[in-house]
Amino acid sequence: MFKFHIGSYFEDFVLWLKDNFDFIFDFIKNILEGSIDGLEALLNFLPSIVLILLIGLLAWKVTSKGVAIFTILGLLLIDAMELWQATISTLALVLSSSLITLLIGIPLGILASKNDRFDRILRPILDFMQTMPAFVYLIPAVLFFSLGKVPGAFATIIFSMPPVVRLTNLAIRQVPTEVVEAARSFGSTSKQMLFKVQLPIALPTILAGINQTIMLALSMVVISAMIGSGGLGKVVLRGIQEYKIGLGFEGGVAVVILAMILDRITQGFGDLNKNK
Template sequence: MLTLNIGQWFEVFIKWLKDNFEGFFDIVKNVLESGIVGTEDLLLLLPSIVLIIAITLIAWKSAGRGVAAFTFVGLLLIDSMELWDDTMKTLALVLISALVALIFGIPLGILAAKSKLVDKILRPILDFMQTMPAFVYLIPAVLFFGLGKVPGSVATIIFSMPPVVRLTNLAIRQVPTEVVEAAKSFGSTSNQLLFKVQLPLALPTILAGINQTIMLALSMVVISAMIGAGGLGNQVLKGIQQYRIGLGFESGVSVVILAMVLDRITQAFGNSK
């Protein structure tokens, strides 16, 4: 019977990448690390109560008084449990990872909407990215970048990118044909058609993709902590390893509160469009 050891081939490929593109991976590591650490420092620079009030005002402006009240009470609870620093480290990791995923994901979605060939190529790749167990991404990430925040961020980027690519592609394809034809009849160029017609009409669906990307990035918190990403995931992991039920529960609640705040705010931005 024919046997195929594709895992061995993949291992050889990963080692080849590491040996031949080490300089590139060092650049990526430095850029991501600077972004994550810089965002952490910025978030931790202000007193927690100032940042809580600022986020609450954003929630009030975007989602209303109910979400603002939940945001204020929830973040105040996190601070009172002495998990504020870890929460901000988690938020920094999520924000940078989601930002990179969006920087690459939205243009890829636009290309897929414009080209059937690109769509056909991307579809199985996105299926692979979404269905591959998240733990598997940690292995090459650690090999390329070592332990710490960067491999956790890279694994998060890969895991969280597919929704924004798919929904951007879908959103642009769903723009009514008659609207597109009308714009063309008035002499719109390809760029004008994209930026002044298709993207504005597709924006609510694209924002839904952004929301899902942020949520998936946050879901990688605990997994990323296994390779030294830190933050709330590290506290959850510590609770599991040391059988500290209270610490695990408090850390888990903090993750849930942060997820709900980010979800409600980003959803509100999408619904307002």
């Protein structure tokens, strides 16, 4: 029977990238490492109670008093469980990865909405990125960047990018044709059309994509801990490896609280935009 394994070809391709473009991966590593460490240092600059109150105030402004109370109580519980530092590490990793993902993903979505050929090329790539098991991304990530936070961030960026690209593309394509024609009839340039007409109308859907990106990035916490990214994922992983049920449960609760807070706040920004 005919046999054909593509794994060896992929391995050769990855090793070729490593041998010939190591300087690019070093550059990427420096950017990711600098952004994660910088954000983590910024978050650690404030005492935990001050940061908790600031996040609670943000939740109140963009959502409701109930969400703000939950945010403050949830973060106080995390602090009481002595998981604050791990939470800050996780938050820095998630926010840094999400920001880089958005800086890449939103322009790709805009370009795909403007060019049908590019959209057709991009769609199967996004399918591949979205359906490939997350563990698979860790293999080349470790080879390119060794162990630590950077390969975790790299794998997170790849895994969490498809939603924001797809929803940005969809949102701009769904802008009513009559609105576009009206703007064009008033002499709008392509740049004005994009930034003053299409993006403002598409923003609620784009914000939904941003929300999904952040949630997917957070879902990579435990997986990326397997390659040394630390944070709450490391706490959960220790609970599994050392059969410490209580420790693993506390780490899991902290991840859930953080996920709910980020979800409600990002949804709140979307609701604020709809009400304008």
